[in-house]
Amino acid sequence: xxxxxxxxxxxxxxxxxxxxxxxxxxxxxxxxxxxxxxxxxxxxxxxxxxxxxxxxxxxxxxxxxxxxxxxxxxxxxxxxxxxxxxxxxxxxxxxxxxxxxxxxxxxxxxxxxxxxxxxxxxxxxxxxxxxxxxxxxxxxxxxxxxxxxxxxxxxxxxxxxxxxxxxxxxxxxxxxxxxxxxxxxxxxxxxxxxxxxxxxxxxxxxxxxxxxxxxxxxxxxxxxxxxxxxxxxxxxxxxxxxxxxxxxxxxxxxxxxxxxxxxxxxxxxxxxxxxxxxxxxxxxxxxxxxxxxxxxxxxxxxxxxxxxxxxxxxxxxxxxxxxxxxxxxxxxxxxxxxxxxxxxxxxxxxxxxxxxxxxxxxxxxxxxxxxxxxxxxxxxxxxxxxxxxxxxxxxxxxxxxxxxxxxxxxxxxxxxxxxxxxxxxxxxxxxxxxxxxxxxxxxxxxxxxxxxxxxxxxxxxxxxxxxxxxxxxxxxxxxxxxxxxxxxxxxxxxxxxxxxxxxxxxxxxxxxxxxxxxxxxxxxxxxxxxxxxxxxxxxxxxxxxxxxxxxxxxxxxxxxxxxxxxxxxxxxxxxxxxxxxxxxxxxxxxxxxxxxxxxxxxxxxxxxxxxxxxxxxxxxxxxxxxxxxxxxxxxxxxxxxxxxxxxxxxxxxxxxxxxxxxxxx
Numbered sequence: 001x002x003x004x005x006x007x008x009x010x011x012x013x014x015x016x017x018x019x020x021x022x023x024x025x026x027x028x029x030x031x032x033x034x035x036x037x038x039x040x041x042x043x044x045x046x047x048x049x050x051x052x053x054x055x056x057x058x059x060x061x062x063x064x065x066x067x068x069x070x071x072x073x074x075x076x077x078x079x080x081x082x083x084x085x086x087x088x089x090x091x092x093x094x095x096x097x098x099x100x101x102x103x104x105x106x107x108x109x110x111x112x113x114x115x116x117x118x119x120x121x122x123x124x125x126x127x128x129x130x131x132x133x134x135x136x137x138x139x140x141x142x143x144x145x146x147x148x149x150x151x152x153x154x155x156x157x158x159x160x161x162x163x164x165x166x167x168x169x170x171x172x173x174x175x176x177x178x179x180x181x182x183x184x185x186x187x188x189x190x191x192x193x194x195x196x197x198x199x200x201x202x203x204x205x206x207x208x209x210x211x212x213x214x215x216x217x218x219x220x221x222x223x224x225x226x227x228x229x230x231x232x233x234x235x236x237x238x239x240x241x242x243x244x245x246x247x248x249x250x251x252x253x254x255x256x257x258x259x260x261x262x263x264x265x266x267x268x269x270x271x272x273x274x275x276x277x278x279x280x281x282x283x284x285x286x287x288x289x290x291x292x293x294x295x296x297x298x299x300x301x302x303x304x305x306x307x308x309x310x311x312x313x314x315x316x317x318x319x320x321x322x323x324x325x326x327x328x329x330x331x332x333x334x335x336x337x338x339x340x341x342x343x344x345x346x347x348x349x350x351x352x353x354x355x356x357x358x359x360x361x362x363x364x365x366x367x368x369x370x371x372x373x374x375x376x377x378x379x380x381x382x383x384x385x386x387x388x389x390x391x392x393x394x395x396x397x398x399x400x401x402x403x404x405x406x407x408x409x410x411x412x413x414x415x416x417x418x419x420x421x422x423x424x425x426x427x428x429x430x431x432x433x434x435x436x437x438x439x440x441x442x443x444x445x446x447x448x449x450x451x452x453x454x455x456x457x458x459x460x461x462x463x464x465x466x467x468x469x470x471x472x473x474x475x476x477x478x479x480x481x482x483x484x485x486x487x488x489x490x491x492x493x494x495x496x497x498x499x500x501x502x503x504x505x506x507x508x509x510x511x512x513x514x515x516x517x518x519x520x521x522x523x524x525x526x527x528x529x530x531x532x533x534x535x536x537x538x539x540x541x542x543x544x545x546x547x548x549x550x551x552x553x554x555x556x557x558x559x560x561x562x563x564x565x566x567x568x569x570x571x572x573x574x575x576x577x578x579x580x581x582x583x584x585x586x587x588x589x590x591x592x593x594x595x596x597x598x599x600x601x602x603x604x605x606x607x608x609x610x611x612x613x614x615x616x617x618x619x620x621x622x623x624x625x626x627x628x629x630x631x632x633x634x635x636x637x638x639x640x641x642x643x644x645x646x647x648x649x650x651x652x653x654x655x656x657x658x659x660x661x662x663x664x665x
Contacts, residue, residue, distance in 0.1 A: 034091055046083065049626065051083065084468050102530055114502070120382075127454075132462050154474035156622060180626075188229070206657075217278075227598075232602035267298075270295075308528075448532075504640050561580070
């Protein structure tokens with residue numbers, strides 16, 4: 001910390017306001033990106049850098065009563081905490097809710113259900129936030145988990161505020177983020193009017209038209225190049241090994257297994273047009289006989305889901321000692337208190353020493369009271385708005401807490417939170433409970449879907465907030481302040497995420513509909529969510545035999561390699577093992593290989609940049625990546641607005657470069 005800095009106010013109106021505004025941008029962006037790819041992104045880096053730029057300018061230009069005055073790193077942490085909370089919860093609207101509408105389990109459209117969507121999201125948000133506080137001392141103070149993204153945010157904030165070159169560095173990082181953000185927005189909007197030229201390069205189709213008829217297979221299986229700033233930016237952030245696993249999963253699925261399924265008759269496609277022989281749609285999800293004549297996309301959902309479940313559970317199992325230690329440490333203070341009372345006040349050493357002054361810590365009554373209230377409200381909402389038994393809801397909240405432990409372990413160690421997988425796992429558990437109680441299939445599907453969304457929303461919120469508290473710890477800021485900032489930010493996320501979902505559904509109705517036509521939003525998590533809901537509620541599993549056997553084989557491979565990784569390989573060699581979660585996502589996402597290719601392209605840029613110009617990457621890399629990710633998402637929102645207004649690329653754009661001369665934006 002800067003020893004010459006004056007005493008600063010950490011919780012300020014300006015920090016929370018700016019943080020909520022920046023988080024709103026990420027929240028809108030996450031709904032777009034989640035529907036496109038199944039991925040969402042945190043707002044910590046975006047909120048840290050952009051928040052600094054805005055608040056530093058305000059601090060110098062305005063009088064104190066209008067938001068001026070000293071602005072330091074602790075207030076910067078408050079701003080990024082509000083931004084992170086405001087940017088969360090997008091996954092609810094890119095998985096569970098669209099799946100429920102596709103299955104006809106809710107009302108006719110989200111607008112008619114807006115009230116109960118808001119209350120449900122509110123329950124998930126605040127339950128997850130209050131889960132966070134008892135885990136802070138465990139994961140951050142005792143186990144000292146890394147939380148890589150949060151450490152990056154802490155060092156970014158430190159570099160913006162402290163050091164002889166801090167002001168110059170801050171200016172460079174800010175301009176890098178602003179320029180990347182602006183270019184990404186502009187590119188996403190302008191490219192919508194010429195998608196075949198500026199966005200997607202359908203090179204396989206181009207060669208097909210030139211006479212190379214066999215190469216249309218590349219187009220059929222989704223090997224299309226896409227100039228997506230978001231996923232090129234993601235490649236700048238994640239380890240190259242993860243990007244290689246992602247594109248490797250696409251190659252396994254859509255260059256090896258998929259063509260083999262068609263050749264052997266295990267799956268079928270549907271021709272696009274008799275005028276274009278050989279041009280086949282393999283992404284169709286409407287099938288009259290999904291067991292005997294599935295599409296490749298449907299067939300691949302089951303191995304993909306199995307990989308996600310087995311990979312996540314294997315990681316947890318391999319680290320069972322840490323998880324068991326986590327649970328024991330949580331109950332240890334209660335045991336010690338009981339023993340202390342039994343020993344008539346004999347002093348015990350506190351294993352959870354907290355360096356934060358008492359007045360800045362979150363009091364136990366605050367988070368326990370909040371957790372009790374949020375749990376009661378959740379049970380009431382689920383009972384009277386969705387007809388779910390209060391006991392089942394309470395059980396879902398309890399499971400959500402344990403899933404939050406798992407999510408925190410994953411986020412703290414590798415900065416990847418498999419919350420959708422945890423939600424699917426909750427679906428399996430509660431689908432079995434509902435089936436055992438004799439519920440009809442539709443009621444079972446709604447029941448397991450809502451329980452899964454509670455687990456998903458709470459664990460997503462908890463993991464994001466724990467990351468904030470890691471940054472808070474490293475900067476020496478107040479955890480209580482961050483709780484208040486997170487509570488304000490969550491309120492923004494609740495309304496904005498739901499609002500953005502309605503905007504997208506209005507602009508692109510195919511998101512909530514099962515249709516034969518290709519949708520602009522593949523929404524891979526929706527397909528997986530719907531498939532699990534149907535499977536656990538059906539009298540017999542609607543899974544092709546070959547798909548089920550492959551799923552078991554790949555699941556076993558994921559478990560085996562994870563065991564080998566942790567038992568026989570040193571930690572510095574772990575990156576040589578495949579990232580099975582990335583491979584599973586590639587299976588569910590396709591046949592669409594644009595995002596894996598863009599991500600590995602960004603990874604190669606980052607690898608080269610770090611190797612030859614590391615200082616430059618440290619200065620600009622994270623800022624550019626954050627700007628590219630947020631910019632594309634906001635550009636997608638603008639395109640949805642243009643679509644509703646009737647002046648989008650679909651109306652005014654060109655189809656040059658698109659297959660069959662049909663607009664492909």
